[in-house]
Amino acid sequence: xxxKSNYLKSPDLLPIPHSRRNIGALGFALIWVGMAVxxxxxxxxxxxxxxxxxxxxxxxTVIGSAAIGLFMTIIGDIGIEHGLSFPVYMRAPFGTIGTHxxxxxxxxxxxxxxxxxxxxxSTAINGILNILFGFDxxxxxxxxxxxxxxxxxxxxxxxxxRFADLAAPVIIIIxxxxxxxxxxxALEQGRHIWSWVExxxxxxxxxxxxxxxxxxxxxxxxxxxADMPSISRFIKAPKYERNWFRRNKASLAGNxxxxxxxxxxxxxxxxxxxxxxxxxxxxxxxQKAASGIVLGVLLLMIxxxxxxxxxxxxxxxxxxxxxxxxxxxxxxxxxVLAAGIIGSVVQPWSLFNVIIPALLVCGGVLxxxxxxxxxxYYLLRKRRVNVYDLYKDDGQFRYLNGFNLAGFIAWIxxxxxxxxxxxxxxxxxxxxxxxxxxxxxxxxxxxxYKQAEIEDPDxxxxxxxxxxxxxxxxxxxxxxxxxxxxxxxxxxxxxxx
Numbered sequence: 178x179x180x181k182s183n184y185l186k187s188p189d190l191l192p193i194p195h196s197r198r199n200i201g202a203l204g205f206a207l208i209w210v211g212m213a214v215x216x217x218x219x220x221x222x223x224x225x226x227x228x229x230x231x232x233x234x235x236x237x238t239v240i241g242s243a244a245i246g247l248f249m250t251i252i253g254d255i256g257i258e259h260g261l262s263f264p265v266y267m268r269a270p271f272g273t274i275g276t277h278x279x280x281x282x283x284x285x286x287x288x289x290x291x292x293x294x295x296x297x298x299s300t301a302i303n304g305i306l307n308i309l310f311g312f313d314x315x316x317x318x319x320x321x322x323x324x325x326x327x328x329x330x331x332x333x334x335x336x337x338x339r340f341a342d343l344a345a346p347v348i349i350i351i352x353x354x355x356x357x358x359x360x361x362x363a364l365e366q367g368r369h370i371w372s373w374v375e376x377x378x379x380x381x382x383x384x385x386x387x388x389x390x391x392x393x394x395x396x397x398x399x400x401x402x403a404d405m406p407s408i409s410r411f412i413k414a415p416k417y418e419r420n421w422f423r424r425n426k427a428s429l430a431g432n433x434x435x436x437x438x439x440x441x442x443x444x445x446x447x448x449x450x451x452x453x454x455x456x457x458x459x460x461x462x463x464q465k466a467a468s469g470i471v472l473g474v475l476l477l478m479i480x481x482x483x484x485x486x487x488x489x490x491x492x493x494x495x496x497x498x499x500x501x502x503x504x505x506x507x508x509x510x511x512x513v514l515a516a517g518i519i520g521s522v523v524q525p526w527s528l529f530n531v532i533i534p535a536l537l538v539c540g541g542v543l544x545x546x547x548x549x550x551x552x553x554y555y556l557l558r559k560r561r562v563n564v565y566d567l568y569k570d571d572g573q574f575r576y577l578n579g580f581n582l583a584g585f586i587a588w589i590x591x592x593x594x595x596x597x598x599x600x601x602x603x604x605x606x607x608x609x610x611x612x613x614x615x616x617x618x619x620x621x622x623x624x625x626y627k628q629a630e631i632e633d634p635d636x637x638x639x640x641x642x643x644x645x646x647x648x649x650x651x652x653x654x655x656x657x658x659x660x661x662x663x664x665x666x667x668x669x670x671x672x673x674x
Contacts, residue, residue, distance in 0.1 A: 185273065185568045186650060187501070192260035192564065193410040194647035200412045205431035208408075212401075212490075213439035214348045216297055216459045216479075217290070219447025220532045221393050223457025226448045227375045228386040234448055235441060237387050241394030242440040246432035248607070249398070249405045252550050253428050254421070256409030259562055259641040260648060263404045264498075268567050270553040270614065274579025277502045279403075279546055279588070284498035285519060286400050286539065291491040292520030293529055295323045298483035300460040301476040308473050319526075326484060327517040330492045331510040347478045351463070352446045358466040359453040370452050388600055393533050394440065395603040396540025403546045405432075416645045424643070458529070492516050534599070541595025541602030545588050548610030553584075556615050557623070561630040561639030564648045576626050583622035587614035 200208070225234035255266050263283070267276040299319035306312035363370055378386055401408075409428055418424045450462040463475050496512030503511065528535060554560060566572030574581075591610025595602040623631060630639040637644055 184501075185570055190262060190265050191568075191650055192265075192641075192648040193256075194260065194649075195416060195642060196647075198260075198411050198413050200427070202427035202430045205412055205427050206435040209431040209435035210349075210439050211486075213436050213443065214352075215397075215443065216348070216483075217293055217529065217532065218397065218440060218443035219450060219457045219459050219462075220529065221390065221397065221536075222444035222447030222449075223451035224393070224533045225386075225390045225444070226373075226451055228378045229383065229390070230374055231371055231445070231448050231452075233387055234390055235445065237390030238394050238441045238444045239437055241391035242398075242437040243433050244391070245395040245398045245402055245603075246429075246434075246436045248395075248402045248547055249432040249436075250425050250428045252402060252547060252554075253405035253409035253412075253432070254425055254560070255550070255554055256406035257412060257414045257425055257428065258560060258643060259564055260410045261562075261564070261567070262407040262410060264407075264501075265567055266406055266550070266554070266562075268574045269558070269562065270549050270581055270584040270618075272576045272580040272584070273570055273572075273574050275576075275581055275585065278585075280498050281502060282542070283400060283404060284495040284502075284516070286543075287491045287495035287498075288516040288519035289523050289525065289528065290520075291326075291487055291495065291516055292323075292523055292525030293532075294483045294487045294491065295319060295326065295520065296525045296529065297458075297460060298322050298480045298487070300458075301463075301479040301483070304460060304464055304476045305473050305480075308469070319521075322480075322484075323517055323521060326487060326492065327513050329484075330488050330496065331513040348482055349442075351475055351478060352443065355459075355462060355466055356446055356449055359449045359462065362466070363449065363453040366453070368452050370449050373452050375451075375455075385600055389533065389537070392540060392601065392603050393536045394444070395544075396536035396538075397440075398436070399540040399543040399547070399603060403543055403550065414642055416642055419643055491520075495519075537599045537602045538596060541599065541606040542592045544595060544603040544606030545591025545610030548591055548607040548612075549584055549587050549614040551607070552587075552611040552615040553618070556611070557618055558628070558630050558639075559634060560643075561634055561636065562641075563629045563639060564641070565650065566629070568650050573626065573628055576622075581618075581622060581626075583614060583617035587617055 221238065222231075222234060225231075225237065229237075255261055259266075264276055264280050267279055271279060296319060299322045300315050302318040302322055303313065303315040306318070360370055363373070395402075405428075412427050414424050414427065422429070447457040447459075450459070451457045454462060454465045456462060456465075460476070460479065463479070464472065467475055492513060495516035496509055498512070499515045500507050500509045500512035554562075563573060566574055569575075570579075576582075587610050590613045591606045594609040595606030598605045640646065641648060
């Protein structure tokens with residue numbers, strides 16, 4: 178077995194058998210509460226109430242969150258049915274080597290969110306030091322906080338992770354308190370939170386503003402819409418179940434109900450914060466709503482929450498991707514350093530101020546990948562997958578030197594269309610990406626590179642849990658508990674972008 182074959186069969190990338198799937202419907206819903214408690218979601222609410230009443234911002238958030246949750250469930254069936262993760266299945270539409278490119282995009286996005294969350298934490302640290310010692314230099318706090326998190330991750334120090342389970346409830350409690358306090362502050366200044374709008378728009382402009390709220394919420398979670406198989410492969414599902422809805426019941430509960438409720442709550446807090454103090458930065462809002470020791474304790478909770486969740490949800494996934502792509506000469510600690518450098522070079526303190534346009538662009542680029550996955554899995558292969566060849570460097574997914582050109586061309590077309598029609602980015606990217614890939618693959622690429630499951634659509638050969646099969650790859654070992662922990666905990670807390 179050559180180096181590349183060994184690489185393709187990395188233990189963390191092997192299919193998860195039915196016996197190792199330990200996340201039920203309630204457990205997944207609770208995981209989602211942790212994932213969706215993301216302080217950056219405040220920006221969507223704050224930006225929304227500049228042009229629309231809070232009620233319409235809430236409606237747009239509910240629509241966008243439920244819609245992206247449905248996309249997550251649709252793509253997540255790859256993990257439910259076959260136990261496959263995102264980078265492994267991406268070998269089908271992009272090739273055994275080509276899969277690294279969209280994976281790097283995923284790592285880049287995680288690095289950016291590391292920077293944004295570190296910025297929140299650093300401003301909170303600066304606030305604490307200002308209260309105690311009169312110190313005021315948030316950038317020095319940023320450099321120090323980033324370095325501490327990266328060293329902690331590279332050395333594998335686990336002590337801070339005990340705060341992870343506290344992160345979500347702490348932020349929810351703080352947010353609920355902020356809602357009450359800031360609502361009162363807004364009323365004192367003559368601004369009713371349900372009717373005040375900074376710059377009201379009507380007609381076509383109002384419709385566009387409403388669509389932007391929907392697409393911002395979809396763009397916010399677009400990375401996970403593509404990456405969902407990496408989580409869903411650990412979700413319990415019944416064997417021999419051919420009904421799609423019953424098979425994905427646990428996914429639907431988390432992706433649509435839990436996500437929508439939690440995301441809407443966070444967006445409302447951001448909106449109320451902007452109405453009250455014209456600033457949706459959560460740290461700035463806290464500093465307006467509290468003072469003294471109370472403020473210091475609240476800011477400390479923000480720091481601990483950002484630290485614990487940033488490590489598992491952003492640095493580890495990004496570093497793992499970078500080290501896997503870099504190969505043996507690029508160890509995990511180098512991946513950690515790369516994630517930190519990227520997350521800082523993008524200047525997250527400025528990125529947060531343009532987060533809505535960034536979400537629309539990011540959503541469009543990633544939605545084209547979601548569309549390609551949909552077309553490949555449902556329309557072309559009809560959920561049947563030649564899983565064994567996904568782990569062969571000379572199998573049917575080798576294509577042209579490891580690249581599926583149909584996937585890359587469709588990605589470029591879909592991403593460009595989404596960029597041109599930015600306000601409708603996710604929907605445009607998905608539809609154009611899916612349609613382009615379907616046509617290119619069916620009538621060109623798969624004519625040159627035959628796919629066994631398309632040529633011989635046999636359920637018993639190519640379906641997974643629907644026919645009661647666990648895919649066992651040559652040299653397959655039981656997936657280690659640490660691998661499961663990375664996949665579940667790495668996506669179970671706030672700030673998983």
